[in-house]
Amino acid sequence: MKLGYTILYVPDVAASLDFCERAFGLRRRFLHESGTYGELDTGGTTLAFADHALGEANFTGGHVAAHSSPRPLGFEIGLVTDDVAAAHQAALQAGATEMAAPKTKPWGQTVSYVRCPDGLLVELCTQVAG
Numbered sequence: 001m002k003l004g005y006t007i008l009y010v011p012d013v014a015a016s017l018d019f020c021e022r023a024f025g026l027r028r029r030f031l032h033e034s035g036t037y038g039e040l041d042t043g044g045t046t047l048a049f050a051d052h053a054l055g056e057a058n059f060t061g062g063h064v065a066a067h068s069s070p071r072p073l074g075f076e077i078g079l080v081t082d083d084v085a086a087a088h089q090a091a092l093q094a095g096a097t098e099m100a101a102p103k104t105k106p107w108g109q110t111v112s113y114v115r116c117p118d119g120l121l122v123e124l125c126t127q128v129a130g
Helices: 013-024 052-058 084-094
Strands: 005-010 027-031 037-041 046-051 077-080 097-104 110-115 121-125
Touching: 005 013, 005 052, 013 027, 013 037, 013 046, 013 084, 046 052, 084 097, 084 110, 084 121
Parallel strands: 005 046, 077 121
Antiparallel strands: 027 037, 037 046, 097 110, 110 121
């Protein structure tokens, strides 16, 4: 078993892809012609976005829309970078909300947190040493 992809249900797939391109420098791999599903090229694991209507079709009981939740969901993705401060600033300039400014942890890793307009919580971090 291996992690193949992570999907976030969002109100506007193209807008989420565009934001991630501008905020994090990620490259769009695919946007379905319907506009209801898209993927970013993030390395070994795909970050994907799907329209809320697809989520409703998949889950008869519905789902929590991350963008309308007043607090971030108990889930994050981590993007590794050599320059957390610059990545954090770029995300804020693109429209992210700061959740925690860059901070060096006791184990030497620099970490910050931003929340994307679609509700996705992103940890920006340096590689963990060792």
